[in-house]
Amino acid sequence: MIKILIAEDELPMLQGLKDNLEYEGYEVETATNGTEGLKKLMTNRFHLALLDVMMPELSGFDVCKEARTKGNKTPIIMLTAKAEEIDKVLGLEFGADDYITKPFSLRELLARIRAILRRTGADIPASDNQVHQIGKLQVNFSAYTASIDGVEVKLSYKEFEILRYLCTHKNETVDRDELLDEIWGTDYQPTSRTIDNFILKLRQKTETDPNDPKIILTVHGIGYKMVL
Template identity: 35%
Template sequence: MIPTILVAEDDNAVRQGVVDALTLSGYQVIAAKDGRQAMQYALERQYQLLLLDLVMPYHSGFEVLDALKKKRLGQPVIILSARGEETDRVKGLTMGADDYVVKPFSLRELLARVDAVLRRSTERAVIIEKYSYCHGEVDFDRREVKIESTGALHELSEREASLMAYLVANKGRAIAREEILRQVWELDPKGVTTRTIDMHVAHLRGKLGDVDQTVVQTVRGQGYRID
């Protein structure tokens, strides 16, 4: 899959330069010209990385980042800003940004940062090979569950394995159904019934032997969590 990058930048020349450089490097690009578009696209569009200017009309980059933190946890973000003060860098990174590039920057440096962040986010999703839990073990390479008490093996579908891997990678955090649809199904959650997620979780629990739902926990009003 070719990564899609959202560029939120109100300076026309800077925005076009970044868009051209990313396009020539083989990425798909969505461009937002101000804070209003940035807020809308960041929350509604499907993309793998957001390049976010801090100072924009209508909504600042910090406002967009705050909205992402509430609705799209784990979304990779690189801040682009002329505001290089330490307090701004610390604030941006604390709010969930993955990197911070101070203007003026070279396009070569920016492309290297983009590649590094995308590589890290991809690696985070695939490093889990096995997961042991109270009833047995999940082998993600073989896509199967082994129940310790009986020795039974249950094959996981590709989607079930991806769902389990995402929950395990985010242990201790309640994952909203909308986030699962975006990150595991790669679908826009708007207009998609959440029963899709619930049915897959039910099938997954059955194969895990999770009768009392203590492995894949339902967090009312929030989603699902593995502790």
């Protein structure tokens, strides 16, 4: 199970984050000040840490800097009410992987967490090492390979990630905004035409008849569904 540390001194915020992350299936450890957060970060193995910048005893910046100085490579997302560019740069210079400004939506935070976990490979399930049959296409998400009847098919990184997400949520309707947030993140949003073009390309590689799709369906007014 993926384990996340939250170091946050505002108890309502701490409890809310803990409850929501546990609901999403993560194992959560908490700390209410920087000293406690640093100790837990250095003595336990976490897949990711959320550090509030303004904490008693040690700031999130101090925790991040000290952890990196001692060789701790746990991915870190800084949480802060400050929006000044200099604070963001400072956090990244100390070794933070990302930075999110309060107030933020849970959806945005989850998207950033998943993006980092994908980059580090922490959220790749064992099933990703298997070959998935998606229509006429065989896909190995771990190796980023695809083929049709043994012949290699070139897919872009974004195409792999769209297929992975739809496959993970097979037979479920995936909201368009959810898919955009998961694949492109919240800092950059493509146009609706961009995502439509990706879906068209994927249908050409998965469907027997791309003009009459049976695998990647459009749910009008909502998003998409992969039927497997």
